[in-house]
Amino acid sequence: MSGTDQPRTRLTPPEGATPPVRHPDAPAPGELLGAHYDGCFGCGTGQPHGLHLEARAGDGVSITAEFTVKAAHQGAPGLAHGGVLATALDETLGSLNWLLRVIAVTGRLETDFLAPVPLGTVLHIEARVTAVHGRKIYSTAVGRIGAPDGPVAVRAQAVFVEVKVDHFIDNGRTEEIQAAMADPDQVKRARAFEVNP
Numbered sequence: 646m647s648g649t650d651q652p653r654t655r656l657t658p659p660e661g662a663t664p665p666v667r668h669p670d671a672p673a674p675g676e677l678l679g680a681h682y683d684g685c686f687g688c689g690t691g692q693p694h695g696l697h698l699e700a701r702a703g704d705g706v707s708i709t710a711e712f713t714v715k716a717a718h719q720g721a722p723g724l725a726h727g728g729v730l731a732t733a734l735d736e737t738l739g740s741l742n743w744l745l746r747v748i749a750v751t752g753r754l755e756t757d758f759l760a761p762v763p764l765g766t767v768l769h770i771e772a773r774v775t776a777v778h779g780r781k782i783y784s785t786a787v788g789r790i791g792a793p794d795g796p797v798a799v800r801a802q803a804v805f806v807e808v809k810v811d812h813f814i815d816n817g818r819t820e821e822i823q824a825a826m827a828d829p830d831q832v833k834r835a836r837a838f839e840v841n842p
């Protein structure tokens with residue numbers, strides 16, 4: 646690899662990284678998080694072919710989530726598309742930041758595909774933050790077939806990078822940004838960008 650092809654950072658926390666701290670206002674363990682934005686492909690109710698992933702707060706800085714593989718999510722006949730499975734992991738890992746009450750985006754996501762996932766499967770995902778270092782949040786996730794203790798189909802390791810809300814406002818298409826900011830529901834307005842209302 647040439648210098649510019651190198652990943653920005655390793656997936657294992659560096660020396661000096663600290664354990665994550667659950668925000669005191671984070672939803673209680675077991676609480677459903679709900680969609681952060683109707684238009685989100687991972688969790689939004691306004692996306693007919695989206696994943697409609699449902700995430701719940703877990704203990705510490707962890708999340709459990711469920712995603713049912715539907716016809717629109719196929720790659721090979723009757724099997725989930727690998728990119729869709731990576732999206733489900735990304736969405737669950739992204740939800741962890743809500744427990745830290747930090748706005749962050751995926752910087753790096755590495756996925757291991759261990760077993761094919763048939764159409765109709767409920768994928769049970771568990772994700773947790775392992776460490777924080779500066780703006781970098783290190784996390785892992787595992788997705789199991791059919792039950793929380795079912796066979797492991799996918800695993801992921803990720804680094805999220807903390808950003809300011811300007812990241813979305815400056816880079817998102819104007820129509821969607823304006824519509825999200827004009828939402829009369831204050832919580833929905835804030836959660837579109839995962840900002841602590």
Ligand SMILES: CCCCCCCC(=O)SCCNC(=O)CCNC(=O)[C@H](O)C(C)(C)COP(=O)(O)OP(=O)(O)OC[C@H]1O[C@@H](n2cnc3c(N)ncnc32)[C@H](O)[C@@H]1OP(=O)(O)O
Nearest residue numbers: 653654735736739750751752753779804806808837838839
């Ligand atoms: C609202 C919630 C929605 C959740 C949806 C699910 C999550 C998503 O899919 S988010 C969408 C996909 N991700 C993106 O679009 C991100 C695109 N990338 C970017 O915008 C930028 O590259 C961004 C913000 C990640 C980093 O840029 P910038 O703020 O300039 O970072 P920079 O100051 O260079 O680096 C800060 C630290 O992060 C590290 N870093 C930066 N980029 C990366 C990366 N890609 N991978 C790993 N580490 C990184 C740097 O090494 C640096 O570490 P250190 O402080 O130790 O030196």
